[in-house]
Amino acid sequence: MKKQLLLGAEAIALAAIDAGISGVYAYPGTPSTEITEFIQQSDVAKQNGVHSKWAVNEKTAYEAALGMSYAGKRSLVCMKHVGLNVAADPFMCSAVTGVHGGLVVVVADDPSMHSSQNEQDTRAYGRFAYVPVLEPSNQQEAYDAVRYAFDLSEQVKLPVLLRITTRLSHSRAGVQQQAARTQNVLSPSTDKKKWILIPSNARPNYAKLLDLQPQLAEISETSTFNKIVEGTGSKAVIAFGIAYNYIMEIKQAEKLEIPVLKISHYPLPDKKIREFTQKYDDILIAEEGYPIYEELLKGYFGNAKFRGRLDGALPRMGELSPDALAKAFGVQHKQLKVIPKVVASRPPMLCQGCGHIDLYDAMNQIFETYPEKHVFSDIGCYALGALEPYDAISTCVDMGASITMAKGAADAGYHPAVAVIGDSTFTHSGMTGLLDAVNDGAAITVIISDNSTIAMTGGQDSSASDKIYDICKGIGVEEAHIRLIEPLKKNLQNNIAVIKEEFAYKGVSVIIAQRECVQMAGEIKKTSKKKSTDKAVSVK
Amino acid sequence: MNKNIIIAGVGGQGILTIAAIIDLAAMNNGLHVKQAEVHGMSQRGGSVESHLRISDAEIFSDLIPRGKADLILSIEPMESLRYLPFLSDNGIIVTATEAYKNIANYPDQDNIRAEIEKSAKHMFVDASGLARKAGSIRTFNVVMLGAASPHIGIGIDQLKSAIEQYFFAKGEVIVKMNLLAFQAGFENQS
Numbered sequence: 062m063k064k065q066l067l068l069g070a071e072a073i074a075l076a077a078i079d080a081g082i083s084g085v086y087a088y089p090g091t092p093s094t095e096i097t098e099f100i101q102q103s104d105v106a107k108q109n110g111v112h113s114k115w116a117v118n119e120k121t122a123y124e125a126a127l128g129m130s131y132a133g134k135r136s137l138v139c140m141k142h143v144g145l146n147v148a149a150d151p152f153m154c155s156a157v158t159g160v161h162g163g164l165v166v167v168v169a170d171d172p173s174m175h176s177s178q179n180e181q182d183t184r185a186y187g188r189f190a191y192v193p194v195l196e197p198s199n200q201q202e203a204y205d206a207v208r209y210a211f212d213l214s215e216q217v218k219l220p221v222l223l224r225i226t227t228r229l230s231h232s233r234a235g236v237q238q239q240a241a242r243t244q245n246v247l248s249p250s251t252d253k254k255k256w257i258l259i260p261s262n263a264r265p266n267y268a269k270l271l272d273l274q275p276q277l278a279e280i281s282e283t284s285t286f287n288k289i290v291e292g293t294g295s296k297a298v299i300a301f302g303i304a305y306n307y308i309m310e311i312k313q314a315e316k317l318e319i320p321v322l323k324i325s326h327y328p329l330p331d332k333k334i335r336e337f338t339q340k341y342d343d344i345l346i347a348e349e350g351y352p353i354y355e356e357l358l359k360g361y362f363g364n365a366k367f368r369g370r371l372d373g374a375l376p377r378m379g380e381l382s383p384d385a386l387a388k389a390f391g392v393q394h395k396q397l398k399v400i401p402k403v404v405a406s407r408p409p410m411l412c413q414g415c416g417h418i419d420l421y422d423a424m425n426q427i428f429e430t431y432p433e434k435h436v437f438s439d440i441g442c443y444a445l446g447a448l449e450p451y452d453a454i455s456t457c458v459d460m461g462a463s464i465t466m467a468k469g470a471a472d473a474g475y476h477p478a479v480a481v482i483g484d485s486t487f488t489h490s491g492m493t494g495l496l497d498a499v500n501d502g503a504a505i506t507v508i509i510s511d512n513s514t515i516a517m518t519g520g521q522d523s524s525a526s527d528k529i530y531d532i533c534k535g536i537g538v539e540e541a542h543i544r545l546i547e548p549l550k551k552n553l554q555n556n557i558a559v560i561k562e563e564f565a566y567k568g569v570s571v572i573i574a575q576r577e578c579v580q581m582a583g584e585i586k587k588t589s590k591k592k593s594t595d596k597a598v599s600v601k
Numbered sequence: 602m603n604k605n606i607i608i609a610g611v612g613g614q615g616i617l618t619i620a621a622i623i624d625l626a627a628m629n630n631g632l633h634v635k636q637a638e639v640h641g642m643s644q645r646g647g648s649v650e651s652h653l654r655i656s657d658a659e660i661f662s663d664l665i666p667r668g669k670a671d672l673i674l675s676i677e678p679m680e681s682l683r684y685l686p687f688l689s690d691n692g693i694i695v696t697a698t699e700a701y702k703n704i705a706n707y708p709d710q711d712n713i714r715a716e717i718e719k720s721a722k723h724m725f726v727d728a729s730g731l732a733r734k735a736g737s738i739r740t741f742n743v744v745m746l747g748a749a750s751p752h753i754g755i756g757i758d759q760l761k762s763a764i765e766q767y768f769f770a771k772g773e774v775i776v777k778m779n780l781l782a783f784q785a786g787f788e789n790q791s
Contacts, residue, residue, distance in 0.1 A: 091641035176641030232637035232663035310662035383666040398685040401716040403708045409647035
């Protein structure tokens with residue numbers, strides 16, 4: 062079969078289909094979104110009935126994937142790094158239950174925070190849960206690692222974590238496909254002790270997980286994902302994941318004789334590491350992420366022979382690059398051209414004609430009449446309201462935090478406590494906070510800026526579509542204080558009046574500011590979305 | 602054979618069309634390809650770039666090292682300057698002349714032009730003018746590909762057949778229009 066040019070994310074998706082998954086579960090998040098999208102668009106996946114609908118959040122996704130595994134079938138669950146925080150509860154506990162059908166967890170980290178609020182390293186979660194971790198360095202290896210991960214998962218009966226980073230996920234290269242295999246048959250697990258984690262079961266299960274650790278290290282020892290590339294030099298490198306590419310680039314381009322130990326399979330292969338580190342007195346630890354293994358290898362009191370992010374040989378934060386590795390090896394750059402001063406920065410911004418803009422215009426005008434402006438916001442396109450000329454929001458922390466932080470501020474006595482949250486972020490993690498506010502009678506105004514799509518990640522289906530009004534009503538927000546507005550220039554005065562009224566109200570109010578995403582409007586106007594908009598606006 | 606190309610523009614301008622056509626041509630030739638893209642937040646009107654690497658040997662890094670790019674192919678003049686540290690001594694800038702002004706402090710265009718002229722070998726392309734002549738402003742990116750084609754390391758005919766392949770599903774009219782656009786760019790010597 063001919064090689065196909067695929068993004069790292071797509072290579073993972075194709076491999077999962079070929080490995081015989083029965084379902085993928087995910088919530089969109091850069092840089093992981095394209096994995097699930099590829100499976101949604103795959104004819105083969107469709108023919109084989111592979112489940113691929115978006116989940117409400119990463120926790121529900123993870124639990125559904127675990128349920129599919131319980132039923133004996135293979136499942137894939139994908140998320141961005143911070144998504145694993147949301148799914149951390151089932152993730153940690155699924156290491157204690159173990160799996161039945163193969164379960165592979167793909168987490169895409171975003172070092173340098175291209176589209177994220179932190180750069181946490183998912184490999185730490187792998188250690189935390191005591192599960193095997195694979196960290197492919199390139200697209201072909203990503204493809205191969207997925208098939209291998211499913212085999213490993215079914216062999217050791219554990220979820221296997223596959224960690225990638227932005228650069229691999231969003232870069233294309235030729236990928237050779239393997240023969241596809243069929244899905245597992247339905248065969249629900251009958252081992253109740255494995256799945257019922259009451260303490261009397263959890264203790265022996267956890268002991269079993271700990272007992273398994275030497276075997277996992279032994280498997281890493283012979284894994285083809287960990288390998289040595291010989292070199293006659295005295296300065297060596299242990300390169301983890303994609304860092305391998307950068308050191309090999311330098312080695313090739315500068316013709317350096319650098320011995321390299323590549324690690325793409327954890328837990329660490331103890332013997333390989335021991336032998337390699339004993340041979341050299343100067344070892345660069347190159348990790349794409351936190352200096353997790355650098356810290357471990359250096360030890361608490363330090364060991365000067367290990368260089369890396371902790372001693373400044375490599376940058377302390379941000380993604381690695383061939384240039385960072387070259388610098389660590391003292392490769393002198395010739396004079397580089399410089400960016401002329403005339404070049405202005407061009408940050409991302411809200412699209413022309415975006416409904417969020419009209420919402421923020423209305424809010425900004427209202428806040429001119431207040432001594433202070435504090436707006437608790439959330440994760441999504443509307444976070445771009447932080448930038449000039451809007452300067453419309455005060456916070457953006459994690460999914461759903463707008464509502465609960467507004468509530469906390471209201472509890473502290475601040476008024477008006479205003480939250481701005483998107484439709485999909487609301488169903489992801491906002492609903493529970495709204496229930497807190499209702500139960501507490503907190504004086505907050507929640508503005509749900511509903512563009513009926515998950516816009517920032519490219520327009521995926523929003524779980525909230527058509528449901529927001531009913532959800533708010535069901536949670537217990539008084540209907541008199543569930544208001545609908547359409548953020549359009551021509552409605553500005555009316556919208557200001559509605560928002561003002563609800564700011565003044567000393568209880569829970571919700572304003573649904575509904576206008577279709579301008580990016581999506583052209584594409585989906587004719588379809589069912591149109592009908593749903595009509596229906597929602599008519600509720601009043 | 603070894604080419605490092607930075608394709609630059611603004612999110613939404615469609616630089617990935619150019620990358621996809623070069624990718625196709627390179628794959629058809631049995632060459633190794635790596636092409637890093639920008640997805641996510643920056644796609645909303647921010648600066649975006651693609652690192653495209655083609656070689657007859659294995660390519661390791663998805664990112665081009667600084668000072669190693671042979672070509673900066675930019676579909677926006679100011680954006681062509683943003684990646685200068687990547688350009689090699691002998692590298693060339695091929696850029697469209699039409700500014701994309703979605704920021705309030707967009708600099709004086711003459712200053713940008715002067716900096717480009719000062720910085721490296723360069724070629725300016727009136728891509729929108731040539732695209733309209735070819736039949737549609739939407740062929741803008743293919744005009745730019747045509748203009749840069751002598752610096753890509755892949756034969757003109759092979760790039761043309763990649764264009765045919767890329768637009769095949771859109772029908773003969775679109776294919777012809779894009780081939781015309783490519784040719785117009787190729788013949789551009791301004």
